[in-house]
Amino acid sequence: MNERSLSNRPAQSSILKHWHHFIWIVVATLLLSTGLIQAAEDADTLSRISPVGIVQVEGEPAIEKRVVATMKVETAEPIVAPKPSRSDYPDIGVSSRAVVWILAQLHLFFAALVLAVPLFVLTIELLGVYTGDERYDSMAYEFMKISLTGFSITAIFGGSLALALFVLYPDFMGYMMHVFGAQVLVYAILFFLESFFLYTYYYGWNAFRYGNLKWVHLSLGLMLNASGLTIMVVANSWATFMMAPSGVNEVGAVVGNIWEIMKGPLWNPINLHRFIANIAFGGAVVGAYAAFKFLSTNDQEKRAHYDWMGYTSNFIAILAFLPLPFAGYWLMAEIYAYSQQMGITAMGGILAWLFIVQAVLIGTILLAGNFYLWAGMSRTDGSDRYKGLIKFIAAVLVVCFLIWVTPHTLILSASEISLLGGSHHHILGPLGIMPAKNIAVNLMLVATFLSFQLYRRSDKVATVSWAPMGNALMVAIYVVAIVNIIFLGVYYGYFTNTVYKVGSSVAQVASTLVVIIAGIIIDTLMFKHAKTLPSHWGRIPDRAQYALFALPIAFTWLMGLMGYVRSSVKTHWHVYTVMKDNSPDNFIPTIAYAGNMITIVTVLFLLCVLFMFWVANLSSTRQAKPAAADAGGVV
Amino acid sequence: MMVLLKILGFSLALTLLFTFVTYLLPQVEGEAPVDKEVDLSSLTMDDFITLGEDLFNNKGTCTLCHKPAPLGRAPDIQGTDMVALSSERLADERYQGKAQDAADYLLESMLDPSRYVVATWGKKGTNDSESPMPAIDKAPIALSKIEMNAIIAYLQAKDGNDVTVSLPSPEDVASVVSADEKTVAAATLPAPAASLEEALGKYACGSCHAMESADTLVGPGLVDVGSRLSKDEIRQSIVDPNAVIAEGFPAAMPADFAARMTVKELDMIVAYLVEKK
Amino acid sequence: MQTKNSSSILSMLVSLIISFVIVLAFFYGLDHFVMSIQGLPLSLNLSPAG
Secondary structure, eight states: OHHHTTTTTTHHHHHHHHHHHHHHHHHHHHHHHHHHHHHHHHHHHHOOOOOOOOOOOTTTOOOHHHHHHHGGGSSOOOOOOOOOOOOGOOSSSSSSHHHHHHHHHHHHHHHHHHHHHHHHHHHHHHHHHOOOOOHHHHHHHHHHHHHHHHHHHHHHHHHHHHHHHHHHHHHHHHHHHHHHHHHHHHHHHHHHHHHHHHHHHHHTTTTTSSHHHHHHHHHHHHHHHHHHHHHHHHHHHHHHHHHHHBBBBBOOBBBHHHHHHHTTTHHHHHHHHHHHHHHHHHHHHHHHHHHHHHHTOOOOHHHHHHHHHHHHHHHHHHHHHHHHHHHHHHHHHHHHHHHHHHHHHHHHGGGGHHHHHHHHHHHHHHHHHHHHHHHHHHGBBGHHHHHHHHHHHHHHHHHOOOOOOOOOOSSSSSSHHHTTOTTTOOOOOGGGGGHHHHHHEEEEEEEEHHHHHHHHHTTEOSSTTHHHHHHHHHHHHHHHHHHHHHHHIIIISSOHHHHHHHHHHHHHHHHHHHHHHHHHHHHHHHTOOOOOOBOOOOOOOOHHHHHHHHHHHHHHHHHHHHHHHHTTTTTTTTTTTTEOOOOOTTOOOHHHHHHHHHHHHHHHHHHHHHHHHEEEEETTOOOOOOGGGGGGEEE | OHHHHHHHHHHHOOOOOOHHHHHHHHOOOOOOOOOOOOOOGOHHHHHHHHHHHHHHHHOOGGGGGGGTTOSSOOOTTSSSHHHHHHHHHHHTTOOOOOOSSSHHHHHHHOOGGGGSTTTTTTTTTTSSSSOOOOTTTTTTTTTHHHHHHHHHHHHTTTTTOOOOOOOOOOOHHHHTTTTTHHHHHSSSOOOOOOHHHHHHHHHHHHGGGGSSOOSSSSSSTTTTTTHHHOHHHHHHHHSSSTSSSTTTOOOEEEEEEEEEEEEEHHHHHHHHTTTTO | OOHHHHHHHHHHHHHHHHHHHHHHHHHHHHHHHHHHHEEEEBBBBSOOOO
């Protein structure tokens, strides 16, 4: 992304590109060297007697050398995945899984935040360089300032998580350490690199503010992002190894090099999905900061600033959120391809109910995002033209939302619940191909885009001569696309066979994409030299800010939920098919238990974030010098 | 401060709302499969069939896919007379397997699901040549031979057909007890034998070679092998048995000992045989 | 005033009708295209063919 936006400035960008390449070369070399070391070690451990295969004359001695060479390495035997029994798991009185769950989730929340923030901070900083508008630069710096403590919090939770894992799951961690070996060192080195770039980037902000020094600063930001992302993909490989191990054989003995271990079938889908989701999550969290600052001041200038900051954060969050379903689809498809059983456990088995909760959360996010856009229309004078449409969009969203969260069977009888026993059930079909829900989801996306489009139009008046034709075209596209989405869902979903039902969902998504793409193209052309109506930052009702709190809460909860699903599809395995989980917690808990856990981590995260914001504000607060004793006569 | 409280209240209320949704949904725990202790010596056929049904519904995770249309992702087994269906399948010209009867066919389908894929149920894009079903004797399901037989018994009995699989014999039981180690051994490099006895047992030398006499079992007796062959020749005969074959014997000795034995094991065996004079 | 208003309404109607015709044709083609690349051909009245 950074490279693309830079391409208009070849002179400077080449420096950046080289830096960019440089960091990747460093990282790749490090990874490669550990890979080689590891491969060499493995090769040694695994060498057995190679078949001789030489026909010899009777009585002639065999070649002694070969035997001597192989005998030397005999001492090490191949390490297979351990098979701990229940008593091998330390019992600390409380559920070990719960402890690790909380620490891991908090670590991941903060990791997601501190990986995402530098990414869009760098983008905003670049935007500032481009436009020459200092406000962007100040806002980027402010985003950085408020998330700075997050890096330390991430490290603290990361350390606690590692400690908890080593203490509570010693056999499992021993095995993981054996498999990943020296890669852990690379991780540590990356961590130091990231800290270095973080502090130089943040504390150097004002020192390297203009001219060529600004490009040095941007390079620091780029390397901060590069090291951060590398840390993420390295850590992701541990999670994906547990879900879909590669580079080991059926009993867990290492047979591949570190690269083969890392590059499992789910690694890249998880990398992409986490990358996008982190941006949405980070945007939502800093948006809450802006909303809080907006609400706690009456100074119009400050309100304008924080309104703008909140709007930008919301924009980042929603923009990153929209492609997320596609990344999720890819991940799910890869899970099915890796193991149909695992895919069904997630989507059709006991965990399938969680996707109803997911629907509630995504619905909340969409409703909050739309509501914020509608409320934001009051900033502009030209929005009256579109306000009449809002109630229809709202109605469509609510109806679709209700359809989406309706399970197959609304009321479950006791016998139906008993039928659910085990890891399968007969009630909930594959949610993904349900025609009614597909209609609902696509219409919600179309409605959200309409809100967005109206918002973007609200401060502009088209001046091109073909504007009426363009509007007519846009209306026609919306109407026909909506009709098409409903027709596809109803006709192929209920009146033809299953194959066409599945196929029609692709055509529905295509219709939605046509609306979005056509909308962007038409509006870009139509409003090129449009007359701009005055826009008043800060003129937004207070209640709109609550949408900016609903977003991070829903995002946090959603992350906790989907992370739980991701981890649980392994069922009773530490490392799927390779190392069984024999701990007392090797079962899938009830949905309410999971809900409680997710709520606990969400609330803890909320408190930690408040602390982070509070610390950020401390730095700009200066205590007044205590007045002399005569001030109030209290002393 | 008021603002802060309001925000906290709002956030908390929203969080609790999400939590509340999870309370509305059915509360089911997904237990990890527990290895049930079944006393195989006093097992009746009825027990065996019940065991099979339990395995089919739980540990085997069969019903994850094999369920009635339209929810099934694989043919509906419980709603079909599988014995009658098996004879149809065996008569199908697409059938390429080796099974002769229903029990064989069912076992084959569990061990090697791609051997015969029911039309339209194959993996997408393979034109029904590859099955999406995992091999049932491998991880993550990893049923034992006895367990698979129990499932076959259940599938035969549920539609009133005769059960043709037999109850597990003591040998089967023993094989299940060591099944864990066996699958490990087959899959990879097992833990090296610590003693000579273990090494000889592990590679089953005694099943073909008489150790304490010159009698011929499959291969030559080894009681005096140390006087006939040098240390290196013995080593070579094990590592590459077909290089020099004792006169009059077939090339029957496994050629993969080189890949399976550790150097230490080989040394122990060779040292033992060299002393046999 | 009256005539101008009605003519602008007329031109708006015309552009709407033209737009709808174009867009309908486009989505009709889109449905055929998207379904057929998945190996699910449609007949002219959009019912499953083959």
